[in-house]
Amino acid sequence: MSKVLEVYRILKDKLGEEEARVVAEAFEELGGTRENLAIRDDIETLNQRIENLRTEVKQDIEKLRREFKEDIAKIESRLWWIVGIILVQWLSLMIAIIFK
Numbered sequence: 001m002s003k004v005l006e007v008y009r010i011l012k013d014k015l016g017e018e019e020a021r022v023v024a025e026a027f028e029e030l031g032g033t034r035e036n037l038a039i040r041d042d043i044e045t046l047n048q049r050i051e052n053l054r055t056e057v058k059q060d061i062e063k064l065r066r067e068f069k070e071d072i073a074k075i076e077s078r079l080w081w082i083v084g085i086i087l088v089q090w091l092s093l094m095i096a097i098i099f100k
Contacts, residue, residue, distance in 0.1 A: 003027070
């Protein structure tokens with residue numbers, strides 16, 4: 001007895017004739033083999049991989065945030081040095097002009 005027919009007979013009592021026929025035809029279209037169907041372990045493995053990717057992406061984003069904050073702090077520090085140098089030059093110029 002073919003597996004498709006066996007599936008049909010099992011499901012006929014539980015689902016009804018029409019529903020059992022649809023499921024049996026779907027099995028037949030898929031080749032009627034378990035290899036063509038996703039099993040619970042496959043789905044759980046896929047979900048775990050997705051969760052791992054989410055974790056990696058979150059970690060990468062957090063790493064980029066830290067690096068960005070460090071870069072901004074470095075730029076801010078350099079800007080203060082530039083402002084200080086400009087201020088000293090400006091004051092020197094003013095003093096030179098006043099005491100000329």
